[in-house]
Amino acid sequence: MKFIIAIIKPFRLDEVREALTSLGIAGMTVTEVKGFGRQKGQTEIYRGAEYTTNMVPKLKIEIAASDDIAPQVVETIQAAANTDSIGDGKIFVLDLAAATRIRTGETGDTAL
Amino acid sequence: MKPLHKIGAVVGTTALSFFVSAQAWAQEVAEQVAEAAPAVAEAVAEGPIKAPTVEQMAGMVDKGDTTWMLISSVLVLMMSIPGLALFYGGLVRTKNMLSVLMQVLTIVSVAALVWVSWGYSMAFTSGSPFVGGFDKMFLAGVDGTTFAATFSNNVYIPELAFVIFQMTFACITPALIVGAFAERIKFTPLIIFTVLWLTLCYFPVAHMVWYWAGPDFLPDAPTDTGFLWGMGALDFAGGTVVHINAGIAGLVGCLVIGKRLGYKTENMPPHSLVMTMIGASLLWVGWFGFNAGSNLEANGVTAVAFINTFVATAAATVAWAVIEQIVHKKPSLLGAATGAVAGLVAITPASGLAAPMTSILLGFTASIVCFFFVTTVKNKMGYDDSLDVFGVHCIGGIVGAIGTGIVADPALGGQGFFDYTVFPAAVGEYDMAAQVITQIKAVGITILWSGVVSAILFYALKFTIGLRPSEEVEQAGLDIAEHGERAYNY
Numbered sequence: 001m002k003f004i005i006a007i008i009k010p011f012r013l014d015e016v017r018e019a020l021t022s023l024g025i026a027g028m029t030v031t032e033v034k035g036f037g038r039q040k041g042q043t044e045i046y047r048g049a050e051y052t053t054n055m056v057p058k059l060k061i062e063i064a065a066s067d068d069i070a071p072q073v074v075e076t077i078q079a080a081a082n083t084d085s086i087g088d089g090k091i092f093v094l095d096l097a098a099a100t101r102i103r104t105g106e107t108g109d110t111a112l
Numbered sequence: 113m114k115p116l117h118k119i120g121a122v123v124g125t126t127a128l129s130f131f132v133s134a135q136a137w138a139q140e141v142a143e144q145v146a147e148a149a150p151a152v153a154e155a156v157a158e159g160p161i162k163a164p165t166v167e168q169m170a171g172m173v174d175k176g177d178t179t180w181m182l183i184s185s186v187l188v189l190m191m192s193i194p195g196l197a198l199f200y201g202g203l204v205r206t207k208n209m210l211s212v213l214m215q216v217l218t219i220v221s222v223a224a225l226v227w228v229s230w231g232y233s234m235a236f237t238s239g240s241p242f243v244g245g246f247d248k249m250f251l252a253g254v255d256g257t258t259f260a261a262t263f264s265n266n267v268y269i270p271e272l273a274f275v276i277f278q279m280t281f282a283c284i285t286p287a288l289i290v291g292a293f294a295e296r297i298k299f300t301p302l303i304i305f306t307v308l309w310l311t312l313c314y315f316p317v318a319h320m321v322w323y324w325a326g327p328d329f330l331p332d333a334p335t336d337t338g339f340l341w342g343m344g345a346l347d348f349a350g351g352t353v354v355h356i357n358a359g360i361a362g363l364v365g366c367l368v369i370g371k372r373l374g375y376k377t378e379n380m381p382p383h384s385l386v387m388t389m390i391g392a393s394l395l396w397v398g399w400f401g402f403n404a405g406s407n408l409e410a411n412g413v414t415a416v417a418f419i420n421t422f423v424a425t426a427a428a429t430v431a432w433a434v435i436e437q438i439v440h441k442k443p444s445l446l447g448a449a450t451g452a453v454a455g456l457v458a459i460t461p462a463s464g465l466a467a468p469m470t471s472i473l474l475g476f477t478a479s480i481v482c483f484f485f486v487t488t489v490k491n492k493m494g495y496d497d498s499l500d501v502f503g504v505h506c507i508g509g510i511v512g513a514i515g516t517g518i519v520a521d522p523a524l525g526g527q528g529f530f531d532y533t534v535f536p537a538a539v540g541e542y543d544m545a546a547q548v549i550t551q552i553k554a555v556g557i558t559i560l561w562s563g564v565v566s567a568i569l570f571y572a573l574k575f576t577i578g579l580r581p582s583e584e585v586e587q588a589g590l591d592i593a594e595h596g597e598r599a600y601n602y
Binding site for chain 2: 044047048051
């Protein structure tokens with residue numbers, strides 16, 4: 001099993017979710033996060049006081065997927081979140097040791 | 113039996129004498145009314161009555177005027193709560209939102225109590241040219257049967273309506289000051305400051321600018337006016353009394369208290385420009401009461417003040433947005449709202465004196481000058497006037513006060529000025545250059561008076577009970593530390 005973490009631009013969420021749903025992904029966790037990378041922050045001006053925000057708002061998507069589907073999930077996110085510009089985000093894949101569905105106690109792929 | 117009879121006789125005599133005197137009093141009133149009735153009729157037929165008696169004044173009150181004054185008072189109160197409270201509150205950080213709301217609400221309440229206790233008397237009774245007397249302390253002698261003068265001969269409003277209307281001004285002025293040192297002042301010294309500043313600064317300045325004997329009495333007592341009124345300074349709705357006065361007190365306050373922790377090193381963006389927009393809009397709407405209400409009657413001049421307030425503000429809003437578009441390449445909501453307030457401030461002294469087209473120019477000018485102060489001068493000078501009380505209220509007030517000398521000129525469609533020393537009042541000869549100089553003098557005296565009094569008060573508090581909370585409190589925010597609450601509990 002793999003644990004896939006994707007940092008994407010917030011406005012790409014719907015496309016990513018739709019693409020993953022059609023792939024058969026049944027669930028994900030989405031969190032609003034802030035961070036910085038190559039993309040520059042924004043400058044806000046309030047009555048002449050300039051504030052540069054280094055942290056840019058992003059969404060973090062977390063998905064647990066079986067080994068066979070994981071590469072497709074990464075590809076799908078990469079395609080759906082892409083806008084061909086700096087700040088589109090990154091995808092990280094981690095090995096997932098175990099998974100348990102709390103209601104039934106099922107483990108492994110069947111818990112996903 | 114006998115003693116009892118005696119008591120009965122005494123009671124009987126007392127009752128009789130009371131009855132007799134009551135009858136005599138009733139007769140007297142009836143005679144006065146009878147005298148007044150033909151006098152009023154005479155007034156209609158033969159012109160106004162000089163120095164009318166209270167009974168005659170009772171016949172010179174118009175229900176429309178009274179209604180308008182009471183509605184205006186409500187509008188001006190709405191400017192402070194919730195208008196100003198939300199306008200300021202939105203501009204501070206989340207952790208200080210509640211402190212600003214609480215400061216404004218409490219200042220308004222305290223000022224109202226101070227006003228009816230000794231403020232009205234100090235501002236609006238005859239005394240020296242600099243401050244009134246204490247004859248009407250605790251509203252002594254003021255009730256539903258006494259009357260206050262307006263700007264027209266033989267037109268009166270109930271004195272209590274005047275007390276209420278002016279009370280709302282005394283409420284908002286000290287509340288304006290808190291913006292200059294928002295996010296870094298202890299609550300109790302602020303309230304003490306409010307009481308002292310009203311007493312030593314606001315009431316004297318209000319007396320100097322606004323007190324006069326009234327159009328039916330001034331001809332017989334031409335020196336019975338406040339100092340600046342007597343000098344001929346024009347301030348229709350309070351540019352000097354309210355805005356310059358509060359603006360300079362704010363500047364002095366922020367200098368004495370010092371900059372906020374993290375000023376210029378931390379980001380301090382407004383926590384809710386939505387609140388600020390709501391507040392600015394309530395200020396604009398309420399300002400019609402402030403400016404048009406200041407005519408004290410509901411007539412043509414009231415409508416002039418109303419439209420001038422409307423268009424000057426619109427012009428100032430547009431002007432600020434345009435400058436930002438040019439300078440920052442983006443027009444901001446905060447900028448437009450600030451422009452609106454700058455325009456409102458600037459038109460205040462000129463509202464009933466200018467014409468709509470000159471008001472537009474005044475609004476435009478004030479917006480540009482305030483923009484320069486708020487964005488450039490403040491940064492150059494390095495003072496931390498948190499919410500730009502000085503940059504908008506004092507500077508906008510100065511532009512307005514001096515501009516009033518220009519736009520009031522009848523040659524530019526202005527209302528000119530009335531010579532109230534003659535009876536009935538007549539239009540006086542207008543000399544623009546002289547008037548502008550008078551306006552500048554009035555501005556200078558207000559700045560000096562308020563600046564000195566405010567500095568003394570702020571320093572006195574700083575070195576006694578202290579003005580500023582500890583660094584820890586300031587870091588945590590005033591809401592939790594000073595009030596034990598948060599503005600938002602999501």
